[in-house]
Amino acid sequence: MTPSRPPILAGLVLGILLAACGSHANLQRHALAAQVLHDAATSARAVVLEQLEADVASVTAGVTEPAERARLAAGVRARYTAPGGPVDMANAINRLGLAYVRSVLVLEQEDRPAWAKVAPLLRDALAVYVALRRVVGDRLPAVPAVVLELAGAVS
Amino acid sequence: MGALVLAEILKIVAELIRKRPPADVLAELRNLEAAWPEPIGADDLDAAIKAGLDRTTP
Numbered sequence: 001m002t003p004s005r006p007p008i009l010a011g012l013v014l015g016i017l018l019a020a021c022g023s024h025a026n027l028q029r030h031a032l033a034a035q036v037l038h039d040a041a042t043s044a045r046a047v048v049l050e051q052l053e054a055d056v057a058s059v060t061a062g063v064t065e066p067a068e069r070a071r072l073a074a075g076v077r078a079r080y081t082a083p084g085g086p087v088d089m090a091n092a093i094n095r096l097g098l099a100y101v102r103s104v105l106v107l108e109q110e111d112r113p114a115w116a117k118v119a120p121l122l123r124d125a126l127a128v129y130v131a132l133r134r135v136v137g138d139r140l141p142a143v144p145a146v147v148l149e150l151a152g153a154v155s
Numbered sequence: 156m157g158a159l160v161l162a163e164i165l166k167i168v169a170e171l172i173r174k175r176p177p178a179d180v181l182a183e184l185r186n187l188e189a190a191w192p193e194p195i196g197a198d199d200l201d202a203a204i205k206a207g208l209d210r211t212t213p
Binding site for chain 1: 180181188190193199204206208210213
């Protein structure tokens, strides 16, 4: 028994359109990761500055002598701005995240984007973010599993 | 014969769709890039430290 023509044509149309739409799935996943990195950079910046303010307040509480207060505050600042410190980490997330978004926008213009090229940027940004979360705790939101998977999947 | 012609037309349409990604996704990415936060700079550090000191001003 031969299938009638309309179902065959409908199947053909559906198949071709699904294939076309599927080719944009990668872009949409990377757009989601870009949004997560934007939120991560924003949160990291805010949380580090809030934590710095709180730490300065904490170490200077009860200290009345201005020079001593300034010395204590300078010590906190030095700890925050040391290489590998919270400010360094927040700025690394910012830099890597922005580089990732720009790379996705460049790749998207290619006929057959090699999405694996952006994997190191995503993976590095997430690694620094996870490390910063260990420092400041759950004041920073967790990375969605789907983005962690993407970072691994495109490696 | 008609189906083959239609299939070719659909292939061309599919290729055009493939080359033109959803505009909203691209717009979203460009908006993210434009609204990217500034890195933490010296002025931000100064302001946070001053705010911390102000909280404990004797």
